[in-house]
Amino acid sequence: MGEAFLVLLLTYTGVLLLLSYTSKKKANNAGQFLDGGRQFTTFQVFVLMTAMWGASMFSVEIDTGFRAGISAIWFGVSTIVASLFIATFLLGRFRRIGYLTNSNLIGQRYGQRARDVAALVIGLTFPIFAMKNVLAAASFLHIMLHWNLAVVLIATTMLVVLYVSFGGLWSLAYVQVINLVLFSAGLAVAAYYVLQNHQLVDTTVTSSPGFFSLHGVGLSTIIVWFGMSLLNSVSAQAEFQTISAAKDIRTGRRGVYLSSIVLVGFAVIPALLGMAAREHLGSRASGLLAFPSYLKTVAPHWALLFIGLGFWSAALIWCAPLMFSGASSFGLDLFNRQHVSHNSGTVRRFTRWAMMVQGVMIVVYALARPGDLAWWAVFGLTLRNAAVVGPTISFLLWPIVRERTILMSMIAGVVSGFGWNAVTGFSAVTFPLGINPMWVGTGCAMLVIVAGTLLENRGRIGLTVNETRRKLGAALLFGALISFFSSFEVERTGLSSLLGAALFTGVLLLFFATIVVTEGRETLDGKLSNPGEKLPKSPSFVNE
Numbered sequence: 007m008g009e010a011f012l013v014l015l016l017t018y019t020g021v022l023l024l025l026s027y028t029s030k031k032k033a034n035n036a037g038q039f040l041d042g043g044r045q046f047t048t049f050q051v052f053v054l055m056t057a058m059w060g061a062s063m064f065s066v067e068i069d070t071g072f073r074a075g076i077s078a079i080w081f082g083v084s085t086i087v088a089s090l091f092i093a094t095f096l097l098g099r100f101r102r103i104g105y106l107t108n109s110n111l112i113g114q115r116y117g118q119r120a121r122d123v124a125a126l127v128i129g130l131t132f133p134i135f136a137m138k139n140v141l142a143a144a145s146f147l148h149i150m151l152h153w154n155l156a157v158v159l160i161a162t163t164m165l166v167v168l169y170v171s172f173g174g175l176w177s178l179a180y181v182q183v184i185n186l187v188l189f190s191a192g193l194a195v196a197a198y199y200v201l202q203n204h205q206l207v208d209t210t211v212t213s214s215p216g217f218f219s220l221h222g223v224g225l226s227t228i229i230v231w232f233g234m235s236l237l238n239s240v241s242a243q244a245e246f247q248t249i250s251a252a253k254d255i256r257t258g259r260r261g262v263y264l265s266s267i268v269l270v271g272f273a274v275i276p277a278l279l280g281m282a283a284r285e286h287l288g289s290r291a292s293g294l295l296a297f298p299s300y301l302k303t304v305a306p307h308w309a310l311l312f313i314g315l316g317f318w319s320a321a322l323i324w325c326a327p328l329m330f331s332g333a334s335s336f337g338l339d340l341f342n343r344q345h346v347s348h349n350s351g352t353v354r355r356f357t358r359w360a361m362m363v364q365g366v367m368i369v370v371y372a373l374a375r376p377g378d379l380a381w382w383a384v385f386g387l388t389l390r391n392a393a394v395v396g397p398t399i400s401f402l403l404w405p406i407v408r409e410r411t412i413l414m415s416m417i418a419g420v421v422s423g424f425g426w427n428a429v430t431g432f433s434a435v436t437f438p439l440g441i442n443p444m445w446v447g448t449g450c451a452m453l454v455i456v457a458g459t460l461l462e463n464r465g466r467i468g469l470t471v472n473e474t475r476r477k478l479g480a481a482l483l484f485g486a487l488i489s490f491f492s493s494f495e496v497e498r499t500g501l502s503s504l505l506g507a508a509l510f511t512g513v514l515l516l517f518f519a520t521i522v523v524t525e526g527r528e529t530l531d532g533k534l535s536n537p538g539e540k541l542p543k544s545p546s547f548v549n550e
Contacts, residue, residue: 011311013152018188018315022169022181022322029173029180039174039354040106040334042212042251047144051261054248054327057186059085059265060272061323064193065142065294067273071280075217078280080228082273086266088235092245093262099254099402105250107331109339112397113406116412120397123416125339126514127393128243129360132332134386136325141372142294143321146314159369162318165406166325167365171358175251178326185319192316199305199367200282217281229507230442230448234387237448240402244331251499329364336360381434384443388427392419392447396455396517404459406467411458414444415451423447441506449513456520463526470525479523486515 032262033040046054063082070078105111112120144158170177181217252258280293283300302310337357375381391415400407427443430436437443460467470476489512496504 007430011147011314014315015318016309018319019165021184022165023172025184026169026172027181029176032173032176038176039357040338040511041247042175042179044251045253046179046248046251046257046261047253048257048264051181051249051252051258052264053186054178055089055262055265056268056272057182057189057269057323058244058248058327059089059269061139061189061320063269063272064276064317064320065139065324066282068142068283068297069293070223071277071283072236072296073280074223075219075281075284076277077216077220077223077228078277079273080220080223081231082277084228084231084235084270086269087232087271088239088242089245089262089269090266091236091239092242093249093259096246097249097258097262098414100246101250101252101258105246106392107247107335107339107422108241108398109335111401112337112394112412113339115401116397116407116409119148120409120412120416121339123413124397127389127416127420129332129336129340129364130367131386131390132243132328132335133364134371134382136328136332136364137368137372137382139321139324140368144372145294146298146317149295149302151314154160156369156373159372161330162321163325163365163368164239166322166329167361170326171361174330174354174357175247178330181326185323188319189316189323191390192313192319193272193275195309195316196279196301196305196313196389199309200279200301200326214457217284226440226504226507229504231509233507233510234391234444237391237395237444238387240398241391243335244327247331247334248327270376290375325368329361330370333360333364336363344517381432384427385432385433388423388443388447391422391444392416392423392451395448396451399517399521400455404455404524406463406524406526407455407459408462411455413456415454418454419451422450437506439505439508445506445510449510452513452517456517460520460524467524469523469524472525473523479519482515482519482522486512486519488512489515 032043063085066081067078070081103111107125107128109121109125114122140159140162144155147153147158148155169181173180221228249258249262252261271525277298283293283297286303287296287300301313307312334357337360338353341356341360342353371382396415396419397412400412423443423446426438426441426446427433440539470479491507493505493508493512496508
């Protein structure tokens with residue numbers, strides 16, 4: 007079976023490279039390479055969003071469904087909600103400023119140092135996010151065909167580097183179509199053999215009483231999923247790059263809305279597959295290893311080959327846009343030291359070099375802690391959100407925030423989140439006071455922005471004269487106080503796992519309340535300090 011699969015794999019690889027090379031004609035300058043020339047259709051946005059988020063749900067939900075049961079579907083639901091939020095409320099604003107990357111956006115207003123920090127954090131963390139599906143596919147092939155895990159990791163990563171380097175975002179537009187078709191077909195075949203005549207809801211898993219409960223994974227975990235997804239709404243660089251490449255705002259939104267309907271299936275089926283594996287094999291360390299072991303007992307050889315190819319395509323689906331996105335920040339915003347971001351050839355060259363760096367990082371991360379996907383997720387989200395979420399919101403809503411404050415907030419957020427996780431030996435599940443480091447890092451960054459902005463603009467900032475904004479600010483402040491006081495009740499009643507969510511909600515509401523009720527009284531650095539100030543635009547590109 008190994009030889010037959012290798013032939014299929016090589017054939018499919020050839021098709022992908024051919025499609026990617028064809029896309030090279032479209033990406034004839036840096037603008038086309040990074041943003042598709044703003045020419046994507048509804049169908050292209052639909053395919054790219056469905057592929058990316060469907061593949062993201064796949065690995066997480068199989069593993070979580072295996073461990074915790076049906077409540078794994080909430081991960082998919084939270085992802086869909088965040089995607090809809092981005093398309094409905096943020097796409098228009100990001101599209102108007104000519105969005106390229108979050109680090110580029112931050113650098114436009116807060117200077118080179120803030121841009122460097124943001125680009126460094128994004129470039130270091132996006133390989134972490136890209137790694138999970140590559141590792142899932144490598145684990146699948148390792149169990150099925152006994153292929154060396156490291157070899158599969160390296161081969162998969164290098165393939166992505168190669169085909170994305172040809173045409174950038176246009177490569178994804180071409181390649182993700184066939185990847186999505188193959189992944190969906192593989193998932194359907196797996197579901198057929200695993201779930202046929204299988205009474206999921208009638209089977210009792212004695213060791214997991216909450217296995218069939220919608221909150222079996224734990225309320226705190228579900229809240230973290232939704233909180234994480236909503237925070238990602240302003241830092242989901244890979245999604246912003248894709249939907250901002252649409253011909254217009256309506257086209258981008260339509261593609262996302264259609265995608266969200268289809269994604270419901272991707273939110274349910276992988277969880278059921280993980281549950282089925284658990285019921286037949288019992289508790290094991292990882293659902294990503296248990297599922298292929300169970301699949302071997304119920305599916306014929308031809309189906310295993312087809313499913314394996316489909317699951318490998320899922321690794322490519324998720325890895326490619328994440329690696330490209332991280333490389334965009336590295337290439338455009340960090341490696342581009344000579345301020346030649348307008349130069350087409352230079353930007354493409356830097357981004358391609360960055361792709362290779364990202365590929366090496368994926369392999370190193372995966373081999374360093376291959377059994378700790380949960381910890382990698384905590385680590386990556388903590389650092390990325392701490393450095394990006396607060397500055398991005400400030401860019402969009404609070405123009406009086408200054409460069410020094412943003413830089414200090416990024417450093418404080420990253421250090422506090424990293425340090426909080428270090429206290430418990432970088433555990434994925436055990437944190438001081440039960441508070442997830444993601445809440446700590448992002449919350450500290452926001453508090454620094456509030457305090458720093460009020461201090462730096464003292465004498466030039468006051469309460470808004472707009473009555474509506476005052477009332478809204480008062481309501482937000484009241485909500486913040488309720489959240490802070492409720493945290494004491496949460497701690498007293500023993501629900502310590504919700505303590506972090508309650509405290510962070512209070513910080514978030516305080517952050518927005520301060521933005522809403524404050525208003526600059528004079529110009530700052532020659533720019534009007536009011537929320538209606540025109541946002542800067544990303545640079546355009548010219549050919550060499």
